[in-house]
Amino acid sequence: MGKIKITYAQILFALLMAFLFVPLIQEHTGLIPVKPLKGVIIATPKPELTIENYRSSAYQTQLEQYASEHFGLREPVIRLYNQYMWSAFNKTYCQFIVPGKQGYLYYALAVNEHFGTELLHHYPSNEAAMKDADIELRQMNKVRHVLEDYGIEFLAFIAPDKPEVYPEYLPRRDADTTTVHIDDYFCRRMEETGFPFINMTDWFVSMRDTASFPLFPKTDSHWRYASIYGFDSLFRYINTLEGEAKFPTLHIGPPIAYESDKLEGDEETLNLLFRIHNDKTQYKSNITVEPDSTHRKPKVLFVGDSFIYSMAEFMPVKEIMQDREIWFYNNTAYEGFDNKTESVKDIDRLSHILNADYVVFYSAGHQWWEATYSFAKDALLQLCVSDSLFDATVTELADKFRHLDGYDDLTEEELRGQMKWMLKNNPELIPGLEGEAMPTIRNTKRIEQALFTNRIKADKDWLTSIQMYANKQAISIDDALHEEADRFAKNEPLIRDELVFDTAVFIQMKKQEIIKNWRPNPQIMQMIQQKAKERDLPIDVVLEQDAQWVINQQIENGELFK
């Protein structure tokens, strides 16, 4: 039998075929470990093949997009092109990141604001923007006025924008000097109307040449280590206000430089192959909190943007504040700065607001055109307008509008829906909230209810009773709290006093609590998934089993029923 001669061309062709199949094999096996891509995209769901989808080409389009997000070795491949674009053209596909000179990164909207063009994206003219700012500030002052009645301070905090502090590394661009800088305008008007605020921008600008550390990392648009000084200013300012809720005294040590391989902020989302700068220096400080038994630590509700997160990273927040909560863009509620998130619209907003000693609206300068992300409007309605007054105003407005063009063909429900929307956007249409005058009305019943529920929340045993009751009745805790408040108002027997302690319900409740805390934690969930796979059980069953194990441990250690 003759020997088969294998040529180079045959080997190369075999290799070529294998090469073409690498992505497909990787996609289904994940054989080669890859560094995942960072950043957020709206993931394309796996398309469903139906005759209709196929005929309309929707399936094909969606599958192409889905393939683009899932093919094997996508991560290094995308990093490769990103690196090419970055190294050759100083360009990135990451949305809203503007590459500056010498590898500096900026946030696009902050750059627009610096060059005076950001407002033009939102308002037809400077006058329109200023008019809206005046209305917003007026409503902020009204909220502040009402909150003062309950001993709550409402103040504003302007975080610095990197382009203001380090403009020399910005890419070349023509400035439009005719446009108003909205944060400057707010500062001026807050000063005129006496609304308390702290503006960090000017201070950071004055500090930048003398500080022994960079006020912004080169590759992040957010302040990071330097935020310590920003928050320290905020705490000091609050401490100057009267009241027993004060921040403990902080001792901030000198900046300590250290090396870290972890990429800072925005650089991570560029998804490059190599670091932008070789310098891995980052900074931290030793911060000590002086114990002070004469004051109670304050409860603070922060409403604003992402500039607050550095606080959780660099400040010992648990030692400084008793209760802290972030309403991120007034949209997502982060209790205690951790991962426990809920939609703001789904929580009892009034009781959360009234639970605080301070409400701080904070935002970087470039976002002030959006102040206060509707917080002031909503708080004004919550604090001042009862459901019956709101409904009556809706009816009154509906009567006025129903014969007008554009409204006459709406159903009653649609018309009322539009009127509600109108009132939520302009609460000053409601009698008692109009014009420049401070509000003369209060949502007394709801406020009392909210204050009462806050009393319950502050009492651990009472809250446990309510949680058990909610669990037993299969209702939400907020509903159970409201019921307790109603009973209290009507002088009826309270849930706390009526409820017979049921160990089984209590254990079930604790178990659900544990599971609820586990679910947002990716590491724990990964472990659970692994166990589920090994035991060939559904994830929910494994969650239940593991939570039961934790409960058993707590019972054994005497922690559960102490």
Added chain:
Amino acid sequence: MVFSSNVFLLYFMPAFFLVYFLTPRKARNYVLLLASLIFYAWGAPEFIIQLVASTVANFFLVKWMCKTEKKGLKKLLCGLSIIIPIGLLVFYKYGNFTMENLNAILGLTGHAPLSWKRIMLPIGISFFSFQSVTYTLDTYRGVNQPMEKLTDFVLYIIMFPQLIAGPIIRYCDVADQIRSRESTMDDRLQGFYRFVIGLCKKILIADVIGAQVDAILGPANYSLLDASQVSDIFTRVAALDSTSAWIVSLAYTFQIYFDFAGYSDMAIGLGRIMGFRFPENFDNPYTSRSITEFWRRWHMTLGAFIMNYLYIPLGGNRKGKGRMYLNLWVCFLLSGLWHGASWNFVVWGALHGFFICADKLFLGKVMKKIGTVPSVVLTFLTVNIIWVFFRVEDFHLAWLLIKRMFAFDFAWLPFGDNAQLYVTMMVAALFSFLTLTKFGQKVQEKAYFTEFNDKQSIAVWIVAAFAFVFCVAALNATSFSPFIYFRF
């Protein structure tokens, strides 16, 4: 499905070649046919049945035509076999255009417009209908025998590498290869290299430049835009300084070349992997010294089609000079109309026809006299200006862009933040004019047509594999990008 898509590059192509090469030689045409049907059905699900039905009908008509001895019937069947694909082309491609113009006339004469439902243009119809015509006419003229097997004929019409944007392959050029062909290992590797060259042209050059063109001139099809969007485009173009206007027009000139030539390279490469030798479609058209030469180098298979199946049947240059000019003019007007059912394409064709006639009259001699570089530059600039009418559907907008180009208010480095555009345009210019030098001709010869020795093969394989990965990277890091020529 398009070649520069994830579905094709990462799934369809590997799976197809694996199955194709594992299949016994005799059955490979069936694999290719099935793959081609899937390929076309993916992009034009509504039209696949009509395409197959018309192709099958044509096959039997031509078979009948060849069998019959009656001359009259032969002619009738030939005509019928041409009318089917051309009728489909006219209906799908020119239905909207005809109705729009008819309604415009009705409006002018005070009559109510006729209502009609807009017709979607099936992709690739201009190409496969022409191929069908070449089959009928080549068989009628006795250049080739008709296909014996129906599947072979369907394969000729819908073979996926060239189905969507050509090259337009004459039946006589490929008939034997469909029946029997050899694909050596070198063919397969060379085919892949050629495919990658095309992919690079499309993704790394045409798409990058095209993004800037689109940013200024909007999408190619204005019928998808509302009035305010069109008005925005007018405002943008009116605000262009002359440098920007020239950059936009030059960018489009390079975009269309690298897009279309890239597609042709991919088609030729894919064909070669399977052992097909498709005709070349481009021969460095921007190095032409006249418009006449440009048309010998640009979309060569269309040029050959028009020459063989339109110009010569019209009488060519056999019926006197006047008739020759008229024939040329008609050919280019129809060529314009073939590219798109819109008046701007007619103008584009007419302008080319004008310069072709001018070449024959006097311009060709002038161009020869002024030397290579000036004639190449003048031809290129002429082509560049005429491309404006091709790209911009709205006549007023095209004219506005040309006015901005000649407004002589030049600015230094507009689009200054887009270094990628400038670099890519320089690369495009380099590859467009490279063959004006002997060195460039050698480079092209080496890259496209030389078979490599073992060591060279390894190096080229590595480069091609990296380029393939890089194109996939660019495709996914930017966005999905359909080919320009699908519209035609």
